[in-house]
């Protein structure tokens with residue numbers, strides 16, 4: 001968990017109420033919704049420690065696992081001994097998942113019996129059980145149905161002490177939460193992890209710096225807050241990179257160091273989010289993004305349908321929303337991260353093959369990737385590996401805060417064989 005959890009008092013309060021209020025509270029079943037980096041996993045971890053503090057058992061899962069039901073059974077089985085409850089709950093014997101090597105085949109009724117048994121045992125101890133499921137957007141529908149049936153029986157029908165807390169991308173509202181066949185998820189209370197406000201963002205930056213023994217000048221705080229636009233992930237990233245770029249963080253990170261931090265955070269996002277996503281996309285998806293970037297980052301869905309054909313555009317929109325690249329606001333479609341849009345706008349010939357083919361990386365991107373990959377390599381070595389001018393590598397290293405702790409040069413340079 002980050003040293004400071006910022007701007008989430010409301011959500012944390014609801015989670016506390018889920019444990020402390022009676023079985024009828026709507027907080028017993030909740031789903032956290034937010035884009036990547038909004039802090040969903042951080043909140044689930046906070047919920048786990050809140051549960052542990054109260055002596056509750058914890059079953060924590062990720063729906064991106066290929067065998068979530070098997071993991072649920074295994075984790076539930078461990079709860080009584082981990083939590084120090086006396087006896088083996090009823091219903092555990094029936095829940096032996098079959099099918100080693102593949103996703104577990106388990107009758108929904110056995111899963112239900114097991115969770116009922118677990119929550120009953122918890123209740124007898126005066127405790128409860130948290131079931132926390134991350135990455136809900138990746139939930140396999142069949143597994144989702146079984147889990148929904150079981151949790152619904154425990155929490156809603158029998159009102160046993162169990163909290164279900166899911167987390168996933170906002171797209172869930174159009175998929176799992178809108179599924180007529182599984183109404184359980186749609187009826188969970190939705191908690192949106194929105195952008196955190198600028199006061200909270202400023203507080204987070206200064207507190208984080210102070211915790212690490214540094215300081216930020218007020219003009220630097222302002223610049224970083226604007227650059228991060230309320231994203232907890234970006235706030236951490238711009239803060240971290242400003243620190244790296246600062247000559248002496250303890251005496252105060254100055255404005256141009258903060259600016260270098262913002263640039264480095266942007267490169268970081270390109271390397272870690274934009275490029276990996278872009279490489280996996282097909283031609284239609286790339287065309288749609290290029291069109292959207294040409295339009296400044298947002299467009300009416302109807303316009304995309306006109307240009308790309310209705311079904312092709314609709315399928316791409318779905319994929320890109322699930323990948324966390326785009327979001328829909330009413331009829332408008334837009335990029336979730338400006339960085340993605342800016343990057344696309346800078347690509348040569350947005351209508352040409354550079355966009356629909358895999359674009360070559362810019363010199364700067366290559367330099368940043370190489371500097372990051374090996375923090376002991378000298379600039380000369382990186383220059384040899386990448387074919388980029390040594391002086392340019394040095395400049396990028398200083399600009400992006402990768403200049404610290406690098407050997408000046410090697411007396412006997414080792415010639416690297418290019419792959």
Ligand SMILES: Nc1ncnc2c1ncn2[C@@H]1O[C@H](COP(=O)(O)OP(=O)(O)O)[C@@H](O)[C@H]1O
Pocket residue numbers: 002004005006007008034035036037038039040041042043204232233234236
């Ligand atoms: N409320 C918060 N306060 C401070 N930092 C946060 C907060 N939420 C998230 N972060 C930071 O942002 C990063 C991304 O958060 P994470 O929970 O992984 O996002 P998500 O699961 O929504 O993609 C974390 O590693 C953490 O450093």
Ligand SMILES: [Mg+2]
Pocket residue numbers: 040041042134
């Ligand atoms: Mg996460």
